[in-house]
Amino acid sequence: MSALSHVAVLGGGSWGTAFAKILADAGSEVTIWARRDSVAEAIRTTGMNPDYLPGVRLPERVTATSDAPKAIAGAGLVVLAVPSQTLRGNLAEWAGVLDPDATLVSLMKGIELGTTKRMSEVIVETAGVAPDRVVVVSGPNLAPEIAAEQPAATVVAGTDIDRATVVQRAITTPYFRPYTNDDVIGAELGGAVKNVIALAYGIATAMGLGDNTRAMLITRGLAETARLGVALGADPLTFAGLAGMGDLVASCSSPLARNRMFGEHLGRGETLEQAQAATRQTAEGVKSCLAIRDLSRAHGVEMPITEQVERVCHEGVNPRTAVIALMSRTTKPE
Known part of the structure; x- marks a missing residue:
């Protein structure tokens, strides 16, 4: 396991929250950005996200905010977990505060309407980053089961295998097993x-x-x-x-x-x-x-x-x- 000093998870839904738990259980300090302040406040004050993962206690290493620049500041790993059709608009606002060498991790599973672009393509275009800075996480990952620490596995895909390996290490836990792949x-x-x-x-x-x-x-x-x-x-x-x-x-x-x-x-x-x-x-x-x-x-x-x-x-x-x-x-x- 390889902990990271600061990871931002942008999206406080069920999978974003469960992924933040994985990162924290693997040793990283994690800040979730939630669109609604009520969700962020619940995570900060109760250690739970009752709207999306009721009953699941999050590690102390997880905090939350509704201020995206605050969540992103200094993050070497920025995890994108927003609805796929909102990615372009959100990322356009966030791109300016990304660390120059941050790895951008996509949890989104969709194709953009109108452009027919995959999420990694939208990230590259909107954030103005090289394709090798984007890593995709995809697999049979139902959030409630993973939050309950039931054994699961996933694929960490990236054209830069070194970056994919950093992400792999950052999300390896006794209940979550990631495999790297170069087929984004x-x-x-x-x-x-x-x-x-x-x-x-x-x-x-x-x-x-x-x-x-x-x-x-x-x-x-x-x-x-x-x-x-x-x-x-x-x-x-x-x-x-x-x-x-x-x-x-x-x-x-x-x-x-x-x-x-x-x-x-x-x-x-x-x-x-x-x-x-x-x-x-x-x-x-x-x-x-x-x-x-x-x-x-x-x-x-x-x-x-x-x-x-x-x-x-x-x-x-x-x-x-x-x-x-x-x-x-x-x-x-x-």
């Missing part, structure tokens, strides 16, 4: 597309469809993720690992996974607005499915599950109609 594209795409497939899985579950259907969605969902990844230059083997299959299985099978739960609301016939009101947390796949669809079309990659999720979410198509459309596609070799 694959790690990010695995994390982004699995949210969309998990929406489809949730829809199918709520419709009462069985294990054959759900196994089909996971397997074919992984196939379309890998197709897009290869077209963008990813290593296809990445999708067989933690950032691919691992993350996909966790997000589809767990009732803790917000995209799967959001999909269940849609599968019960609720509107996007009703599902949003019921889940109260960001389901990244809802917006990312639009950007992923655009990205796949731009590269000539067929992504039929993503296409149907986008139709259900944004065109008001009945989920049953979407399933029929999926099953009636022209047959072909696997």
Whole structure:
């Protein structure tokens, strides 16, 4: 384990908070930036984040503030854990206070609407940093389980393996095992597309469809993720690992996974607005499915599950109609 004197975690949601706990348990001093002062104050005064991780006591090495420059000042590691569609706006405000050699760690799993850029690309562009200063953390990392110290693993991907190794050491604990990888594209795409497939899985579950259907969605969902990844230059083997299959299985099978739960609301016939009101947390796949669809079309990659999720979410198509459309596609070799 390698402790860092000061780490900033920008984002006080469930995964940002759980990640701060990991860093502190590994020995680092951590400041969480929370958008709402009430969240920051609760962490400071009670040592807990009742809004996002109720009942989880955070280490004494974790503090919090709603002042982002204060959190960032002097941090050698800056962890970005905000909703993916808000990253550009937030980072534009923060870029000026980043340490000149700080490593920027992305926990976000999404593709930016409009630009179809991956989160690391948005970071490089907005913060004006070299790509080798960005490290991506992705894997089957459901925050409540990790906060409860249940064993889990993740991928730490970066083009500068030395930086990735520093992050790896800073988050190695008895319950959290990180592996390094140099395939940033694959790690990010695995994390982004699995949210969309998990929406489809949730829809199918709520419709009462069985294990054959759900196994089909996971397997074919992984196939379309890998197709897009290869077209963008990813290593296809990445999708067989933690950032691919691992993350996909966790997000589809767990009732803790917000995209799967959001999909269940849609599968019960609720509107996007009703599902949003019921889940109260960001389901990244809802917006990312639009950007992923655009990205796949731009590269000539067929992504039929993503296409149907986008139709259900944004065109008001009945989920049953979407399933029929999926099953009636022209047959072909696997």
